[in-house]
Amino acid sequence: MSDFTVRRKDAGDISVLNIEGYLDAHTAPAFEDSIKQLVEENRNRIVVNFDKLSYISSAGLGVFMGFIEDIRAKNGDIKMSNMSEKVYKIFDLLGFPNLYEIVSDETEAIKKFKETK
Amino acid sequence: MTFSLRTFFKNKSNFFLIISSSILFFLVFIFDLAFLPQNNFPKNIYWTREGMITVASLLFGLVIYRRHFEEEKxxxxxxxxxxxxxxxxxxxxxxxxxxxxxxxxxxxxxxxxxxxxxxxxxxxxxxxxxxxxxxxxxxxxxxxxxxxxxxxxxxxxxxxxxxxxxxxxxxxxxxxxxxxxxxxxxxxxxxxxxxxxxxxxxxxxxxxxxxxxxxxxxxxxxxxxxxxxxxxxxxxxxxxxxxxxxxxxxxxxxxxxxxxxxxxxxxxxxxxxxxxxxxxxTASIFDKRMKEIASLQNLSRVISSVLHYDEVVSRVTSLTQDVLKSDSCWLEMVQENGELKIVSSENLSWQEKKNTPLDRDRGISGWIFKNRASVLVNDVSKDSRTKYLRKHRKNIASILGVPLISQKRVIGILFAVKNEVYGFDQDDREMSNAFANQATVAIENARLLEESLEKERLEQELRVAHDTQMKLLPKEMPKVKGLQIEALCVTAYEVGGDYYDFIRLDEDKLGLVIADVSGKGLSAAFYMAELKGIVNSFARLYYSPKLFLQKVNETLYENVDRKTFVSMIYAIMDFKKGKMTFCRAGHCPVIYYNAKGDTTSILRPDGIGVALDAGNIFNATLEECEIKWHNNDFFFFYTDGLTEARNAKKEEYGEDRVVEIIEAHRHESMEMITRNLTADVIQFIGKSNKHDDLSLVGTKIQEEINE
Structure with missing residues (x-):
């Protein structure tokens, strides 16, 4: 069931989370922990790379919502990249593109962070 | 024999026996007085006297006998x-x-x-x-x-x-x-x-x-x-x-x-x-052995009584400390992630606890894991296995480590240490081995019990969530002239938060809501209940779907935690004007069949999910859509449980297949359309688990032809 993994990569003040597998109500707590960890370390510039994510449920989407206010208040942001068409559709249906910056690849997301420095 | 004697005398009072005995002795006394002046007793008198004394003594003996066996002391x-x-x-x-x-x-x-x-x-x-x-x-x-x-x-x-x-x-x-x-x-x-x-x-x-x-x-x-x-x-x-x-x-x-x-x-x-x-x-040694036996018995009692895991492990260390008279002792258990953790300790400071190396591959623990046997080191300075431990815990002089073995696997180690050399002997080790065996059973039992209780609790929670959801969904479809309404919800093992409802606004207007609360289980069910309350009170206040959803968003955003949001559609069907007005707040699109042109279209006006945003973005993006209908037109609403339904190969059912089935049955009644679609999805899912609720709501215009 819990075939979900998060790998973290820090580059300067930006942290990239590579997520893989199924992000649903059962695996969401693991993802929540890794973002919480970043926030505790005061690393508020976060890129989430969706390249290897095959499915995301509403509980998975909820994880982003749980932190975004806090992160943005500290002048940080969560940017998303490398979404498959299927995953993007789920985000799109809910209107997430109106709330988050979703870009095609990781380097672009990092670049956007650097521009706003 | 003793038994029958005892029962025989049970009902006679001791008082009676003592009195009889005393009377006999008194008679003897009188006898004696009578014969005192004489030189000797006559023979027959002598025998009678001895007989009376014997009987009197026996009577006393009986009293004592009865008193003696009254209760075991x-x-x-x-x-x-x-x-x-x-x-x-x-x-x-x-x-x-x-x-x-x-x-x-x-x-x-x-x-x-x-x-x-x-x-x-x-x-x-x-x-x-x-x-x-x-x-x-x-x-x-x-x-x-x-x-x-x-x-x-x-x-x-x-x-x-x-x-x-x-x-x-x-x-x-x-x-x-x-x-x-x-x-x-x-x-x-x-x-x-x-x-x-x-x-x-x-x-x-x-x-x-x-x-x-x-x-x-x-x-x-x-x-x-x-x-x-x-x-x-x-x-x-x-x-x-x-x-x-x-x-x-x-x-x-x-x-x-x-x-x-x-x-x-x-x-x-x-x-x-x-x-x-x-x-x-040998009294003190004997005392110690007695104490050991008592502690083993004590542990057996612990096993048979219902106890929590924490209680069992703390009992194990406290008994070990007590019996071995060690300076400190602790219990390391293998955790779910495979790592060792000190679950209970005696006389171990926080600092010492932190400094105790917990390594399954090295040192004394490593040896125990490898050999599945106990270790007794009476002078740690002469044993290389304890080098690592010694570095962190300087005052240890002798150590006893006993594995807890369950099904041939080491599930934990019980350590006892003393600050002097030769602190333990071979008997201590054997006793500890026996003790560890008992402890293993106790710990495993507690663990199993906790697991089953947890499972029970979860199942109870699921039942409550499921019952709540069922109570919130309408039991009967509203009867509206000229409209076929079909709705159903196939629930998942865990409640998925699907909700739909119909609200009669006035004679010509029917409000229709379909929603999916994020998350699962009890929390989703509670938010559903909250949503139902808000929907039912606002529907009669705001006759515009857009305004209605904006108000719902405002209220929900204030009242749910940030992780939770709701995707929903609110539609008002106006029979007088023959039109449907609706807004989509992040929900799955509406499938609309136009009978006049025989076309199927997917209606997907803009709008983000409810409770994602305080209002600015929500209000700015929300779009209202109006459709003037014809006879035999139908609208089909669903939740993502339908399109995301997965089969064993983890393939998704998908929107295309939904449209395909709907088109194939477009001339049939709404009931037949939904029935066919449901049958197809269930066949598609096969034996794999439904991971989310799946809800369908369909409304078909069926105006009466006798004009």
Whole structure:
């Protein structure tokens, strides 16, 4: 069931989370922990790379919502990249593109962070 | 036999027995007074007198017998009572002699001696009764002690000894030689010697039975020993005074009985003192073993009683600490992620706990995991396995590590350490091994129990969530002229948060809502309930879907936690104007079939999910969509559980297939369309688990043709 993994990569003040597998109500707590960890370390510039994510449920989407206010208040942001068409559709249906910056690849997301420095 | 005797006398009062006995003794006293002036008793009177004394004594014995077996007492109580009854015996034997002075029972030569004889007679009567009663009491106590943890042979031996004592009494009478008895018998005929020798042998044999000594703790042993020693002078005085001779003179029967019983008592007293003396040096070790056994039993009790995991592990370390008298001890258990963790400890500071290396592959733990055996290191400086531990815990000198093995796997290690070298011995290790076995069972049981309780709790939660959802969904479809309404929800194992509802706004208007609350289980069910409340109160206030959803968003955003949001559609069907107005807040699109053009379209106006945003973005993006319908048009709403339904190959059902089925059945009733679609999805899912709720709502315009 819990075939979900998060790998973290820090580059300067930006942290990239590579997520893989199924992000649903059962695996969401693991993802929540890794973002919480970043926030505790005061690393508020976060890129989430969706390249290897095959499915995301509403509980998975909820994880982003749980932190975004806090992160943005500290002048940080969560940017998303490398979404498959299927995953993007789920985000799109809910209107997430109106709330988050979703870009095609990781380097672009990092670049956007650097521009706003 | 004892049983029937006991029941026979149960209903008779002791008082009655004592009175009867006293009357008999009084009669004997009167007898004696009557015959005192004479030189001797006539023969038949003599026998009657002895008989009466015997019966009176037996009656006393019965009273004691009944009192004695009333209730089983513990060994300390028995020892204390025994001590005082021996003391009582010696006092009874010595004190009357002191008061009345020495003097034997004899027959008056002249009338002048009568008064002193009366006094003598009284003294001897009291002496005989007291001494005999105390001896009977003591015999019962000896019997108790001899029988303590005994085998059947002991019972037989005791019976034979008592039989020989009775025989001695009878034999004494028949030989009838004794007037001035020195010992049991006066003469030295072979038969007498055999009888006496046998009695001595039997009493000595019985006196070797002092098993009760083993069951005393060190303090009790010392106390009992000195108590016994204290009684020795009393015993010496008892044999020194002419008490027993006086009794013999008074009554031959009692004399022999008392001599025998007193002999037995003395032998047993000496034997007990010797036995206690021999046990004293090993008393503390014996105490320790007893404590070990007790702790093992204690743990067995822990196992059988319902306890929490935390409680069991803390009991394991506290018992270990107690029994091994270690300086500190702790229990490391393998956790779910495979790592070791100290789950319980005794006398271990936070710092020490932190410094204890928890490594399954190295050092002493590594060795235990590899060899699945216990380790005893009596000088850690000479053992390389403890190098790592030594570095962090400098004061450790000796260590004992015992694995907890379940199904051939090491599930944890119990460590005990001392700050001096050679702190543990081989016995400690063996005891700990046995202890660890018991502990393993206890811990595994607690773990299993906790797991099943957790499972039970989850299932209970699921049931509550499921029931809540079922109560929130409408049970009946509203009956609206010219409209076919179909709705159903196929629920997942865990409640997925699907919700739909119909609200009658006025005669011509019907409100329709379909929503999916994020998350699962109980929390999703509670948010559903909250949503239903908000929807039902706002629907009658705001007749525009856009305004309605904006208000719902505002309210929900304030009242749910940030992780939770809701995707929903709100539609108002206006029958007067023949149109449907709706807004989509992040929900799955609406499938619309236009009968006039025979086309199917997917309506997906803009709008983000409810409670994602305080209002700015939500209000700005929300779009209202209006459709003027024709006869036989239909609208189909669903939740993502439909399009995201997965089969065993993890393929998704998808929107295309939904449209395909709908188009294939577009000329049928709404009921048939939804039925066919449901059947197709269920077939698609096959045996794999439904991971989300799946809801369908369809409305088909069926205006009556008879215009």
């Amino acid at each position: 513990n060994i300390t109580y028995k020892l204390k009572t025994f001590f005082f009854s021996i003391l009582g015996l010696y006092l009874a034997a010595v004190v009357p002699s002191m008061i009345f002075g020495a003097g034997n029972f004899s027959f008056a030569k002249s009338y002048i001696q009568f008064l002193s004889l009366l006094q003598n007679n009284l003294k001897n009567l009291l002496l005989s009764v007291f001494v005999t009663v105390f001896l009977i009491i003591n015999l019962f106590w000896i019997r108790d002690f001899v029988f303590y943890k005994s085998k059947r042979g002991t019972h037989r031996l005791f019976f034979i000894a008592m039989l020989f004592l009775a025989l001695s009494v009878i034999y004494g009478h028949y030989s009838h030689k004794i007037k001035e008895t020195e010992w049991l018998f006066h003469g030295q005929s072979p038969s007498e010697l055999i009888l006496f020798g046998s009695l001595l042998f039997l009493f000595t044999m019985l006196s070797l039975r002092t098993a009760w000594v083993n069951y005393l703790n060190k303090r009790q042993k010392i106390l009992t020993f000195w108590g016994g020693v204290l009684l020795l002078p009393g015993a010496f005085m008892f044999w020194q005074t002419n008490t027993l001779q006086s009794i013999s003179h008074y009554s031959f029967t009692l004399g022999i009985f008392d001599k025998g019983a007193a002999l037995f008592l003395s032998i047993y007293l000496v034997s007990s003192i010797v036995s206690l003396l021999l046990h004293l040096p």
